[in-house]
Amino acid sequence: MATLARSIDTPAISIQDVGKQFVTSSGESVQALAGVNLEIGAGEFLSILGPSGCGKSTLLRIIDGLIEADTGSVTIAGEPVRGPGPDRAMVFQNFALLPWLSVVENIMFPLEVRRIPKDRRRELAEQALATVGLSAFAKHYPRTLSGGMQQRVGLARALAVEPAILLMDEPFGALDALTRATLQDELLTVWSRDRKTAVFVTHAIDEAVYLSDRVAVMSAHPGQVMEVVEIPLDRNREASIRDEPEFAEIVTNLRHMLHSPGVGTPR
Amino acid sequence: MNLTAANGIREDAALTGAARRGWLVRSARWIYRRAPILITMIPLLALWEILGRMHLFLVLPPLSDVLVAMWDIVTSGRLGDAVPDTLLAIAIGLAISLIAGIACGIALGMSPLLEEVFGPYVDVMMSSPVSAIVPALVLVFGTGRESIVVTVVLFTFFLIVVNTQAGVKQLDPALREMALSFQCSGWVMLRRVIIPGALPLILAGARMGVGRSFNGAVFGEMLISIVGLGGLLMTFGSRFMFDRLDALIILIVGTAVLIVWIFELVERRLLRNR
Numbered sequence: 353m354a355t356l357a358r359s360i361d362t363p364a365i366s367i368q369d370v371g372k373q374f375v376t377s378s379g380e381s382v383q384a385l386a387g388v389n390l391e392i393g394a395g396e397f398l399s400i401l402g403p404s405g406c407g408k409s410t411l412l413r414i415i416d417g418l419i420e421a422d423t424g425s426v427t428i429a430g431e432p433v434r435g436p437g438p439d440r441a442m443v444f445q446n447f448a449l450l451p452w453l454s455v456v457e458n459i460m461f462p463l464e465v466r467r468i469p470k471d472r473r474r475e476l477a478e479q480a481l482a483t484v485g486l487s488a489f490a491k492h493y494p495r496t497l498s499g500g501m502q503q504r505v506g507l508a509r510a511l512a513v514e515p516a517i518l519l520m521d522e523p524f525g526a527l528d529a530l531t532r533a534t535l536q537d538e539l540l541t542v543w544s545r546d547r548k549t550a551v552f553v554t555h556a557i558d559e560a561v562y563l564s565d566r567v568a569v570m571s572a573h574p575g576q577v578m579e580v581v582e583i584p585l586d587r588n589r590e591a592s593i594r595d596e597p598e599f600a601e602i603v604t605n606l607r608h609m610l611h612s613p614g615v616g617t618p619r
Numbered sequence: 620m621n622l623t624a625a626n627g628i629r630e631d632a633a634l635t636g637a638a639r640r641g642w643l644v645r646s647a648r649w650i651y652r653r654a655p656i657l658i659t660m661i662p663l664l665a666l667w668e669i670l671g672r673m674h675l676f677l678v679l680p681p682l683s684d685v686l687v688a689m690w691d692i693v694t695s696g697r698l699g700d701a702v703p704d705t706l707l708a709i710a711i712g713l714a715i716s717l718i719a720g721i722a723c724g725i726a727l728g729m730s731p732l733l734e735e736v737f738g739p740y741v742d743v744m745m746s747s748p749v750s751a752i753v754p755a756l757v758l759v760f761g762t763g764r765e766s767i768v769v770t771v772v773l774f775t776f777f778l779i780v781v782n783t784q785a786g787v788k789q790l791d792p793a794l795r796e797m798a799l800s801f802q803c804s805g806w807v808m809l810r811r812v813i814i815p816g817a818l819p820l821i822l823a824g825a826r827m828g829v830g831r832s833f834n835g836a837v838f839g840e841m842l843i844s845i846v847g848l849g850g851l852l853m854t855f856g857s858r859f860m861f862d863r864l865d866a867l868i869i870l871i872v873g874t875a876v877l878i879v880w881i882f883e884l885v886e887r888r889l890l891r892n893r
Contacts, residue, residue: 416800436802448797451893452815461811462801493892513801 364394364517364549365415369424371574372410383574384410388424390568390577395547399560399567403610407575408553409445412521415551416442428517438466441510443520447502449494449509456481456490459509466513480512481505483542500531504538511542517549524559533591536562540589557606561599562589569609579609680862689866697851698870705836705847708764712771713832720776720828721821724783725813734784741784744777749835753842767839767847774835775828782824786817819890826882833875 367390375381384407392398400408413419415426417435426433428440441462449458459477468476481487484504494502503523510518523539524532536559543550554560560567567581583602585593593599650657664682671681692698727734727741753770760766790813798812814821840849848871855864 418796418800436800438802440800442797442800444793444797446793448791448793450794450812450815452818454892461798462803464811465798465801465803465807495893 363391364396364429365390365392365551366427367391367411367415367424368426370411370414370421370426371423372407372414372419372421385414385421386574386576388575388577390580392549392551394549397543397550397552397563397565399552399554399564400570401554401557401560401567401606401610402570402575403572404555406570406572408555408570409521410575411570412442412519412551412553415517416440416519438513439516440519441513441515441517443503443506443510443518443523445522445525447494447499447506447526449502449505451494454491454493455486455497455505458494458505459512462509462513476512476514477508480508483511484508484538498531499527500535503527503535507539507542515548517551518543520550520552522553522555525554525556532559537591539563544588557603557610558594558599561585561602561606562594567606569606581606581609677859678861678865680865684862685865685869688860688862689870692863692866692870698848701847701851704764705767705840705849708767708839708847709771709832709836712768712835713775713828715768716772716775716779716828716832717825720779720824721783724780724821724824725787725809725817727780728784728787728817729813741777741780745781749773750838753839756839757843762844764844764846766843767836770839770843771832771835774831774838778831779821779824779828782820782827783817786820786824787813789820790816819893822882822886822889826879826886829879829882830875833871837871 367388370385370388371383372385373381374384388407388411390398400411402408410419414421415428415433417433417437417440428437450461453461456474456477459480460473463473463476478487478490481490484507486501486504486508489497489501494505497505503526506523524535527535540563552560552563561583564583565587567583568577569579569581570576571578581602585596585599585602667679668682670676671679671684723737727737752773756766756769760769794812794816795808798808803812836847837849837852840847841853842849844850845853848867852864852867855861855867
């Protein structure tokens with residue numbers, strides 16, 4: 353009934369035995385991640401689902417190269433990650449738009465960093481803006497846009513650099529439920545066009561199920577991948593799929609998994 | 620955030636509306652908005668005139684005498700030499716402070732090590748009575764303009780360093796992370812992220828620096844070389860010409876306020892989209 357996970361035999365991202373420790377300001381050391389193993393296939397949409405504090409955002413930043421792992425390794429298409437690279441682009445939870453640049457300038461910013469000629473920059477930025485349906489707002493400044501629109505700009509900025517891998521850190525976490533649902537559908541539409549490898553961090557179970565081919569469920573203290581669950585739903589998803597009993601069943605299963613002992617955040 | 624956005628839009632709308640109605644309406648609006656200070660100023664000025672006429676204090680001649688003295692000073696050409704002297708010292712000193720101060724502030728704001736090493740000195744200099752050092756400057760820089768310029772620098776440099784540093788440090792770490800994630804670094808990071816992010820506080824520092832630079836220049840001139848506006852103040856003061864002294868103080872403060880106000884306009888223009 354479903355076209356199952358993309359070919360894992362050609363992993364785009366391979367995470368092996370990754371561990372990371374942080375020292376808090378009070379001198380306490382916290383094991384954010386321990387022995388994380390995960391293979392993400394090329395063209396796959398994988399969500400990392402877990403309670404807050406389980407290190408899922410840290411894991412995403414290690415994949416992006418913003419944070420270095422203490423132990424283990426991350427390789428992308430066989431190459432070890434040594435820092436941020438042009439093959440990856442990130443969408444941030446609080447949008448991270450530069451408030452002093454207009455919408456189109458914000459999207460052009462990473463292209464400027466990459467020394468793409470100015471005409472081409474504008475062209476790519478306008479294309480990306482059209483993709484998220486914000487062409488009319490090119491000259492607006494971020495503060496005049498709603499949260500949903502700001503995150504569309506954040507998504508357009510990531511798409512404009514034409515990355516092979518799209519990394520998203522709770523991108524809809526700061527949005528209201530209605531806007532979130534709309535943006536989930538828009539994300540699926542955009543993703544379906546060229547099926548980039550997508551890694552999506554979230555703590556919302558239904559969001560992970562709705563979007564993903566597979567969901568990696570994480571537990572906290574220390575952050576570990578407990579289980580990787582395939583989502584056996586048809587890949588052509590519409591909002592109505594949420595009403596299917598199968599959808600509810602998967603969500604329930606994942607919820608039980610998250611609430612099993614050792615997963616929550618006993619502090 | 621939503622609130623400020625709404626205010627911004629409303630302000631913009633008010634501005635464009637006013638622009639259409641021409642300058643007459645705009646000045647009427649300006650007066651209306653300033654009405655509280657304009658109205659409260661009248662009794663204060665009257666009190667000045669009355670106290671002056673009672674000859675209670677030597678340093679407080681009647682306001683009318685001061686205004687006459689002001690007219691005298693301006694029309695007699697005595698300002699002809701003093702004003703360019705002082706303004707030039709201010710311009711040079713402030714330029715040095717801005718360039719060096721912003722550079723140092725960015726360095727301190729970005730490097731925890733530099734902040735650790737040099738931060739305490741900046742704090743000490745911020746709260747130390749710089750004026751005490753000024754007479755000693757003569758020994759190093761002589762009695763010429765150099766000493767006045769150095770005084771202006773001493774009065775403004777650390778203020779600009781501290782503001783720039785604070786501006787860099789209050790920059791949202793998420794923005795820096797975003798830039799790093801897109802492989803931004805070095806000069807582009809500085810020019811496109813760090814400096815624009817710190818700009819509101821850099822400009823605030825510059826604006827405060829303008830006020831202090833007048834202070835520094837006049838003070839230096841009074842103590843060191845008796846030239847420029849400071850020298851003129853000394854001359855009037857030592858000859859007990861308090862009407863002229865007060866008139867000149869008002870002129871200096873007025874000029875400083877005017878320049879600060881211009882900086883404010885530039886500031887508002889540069890930050891209008893935020």
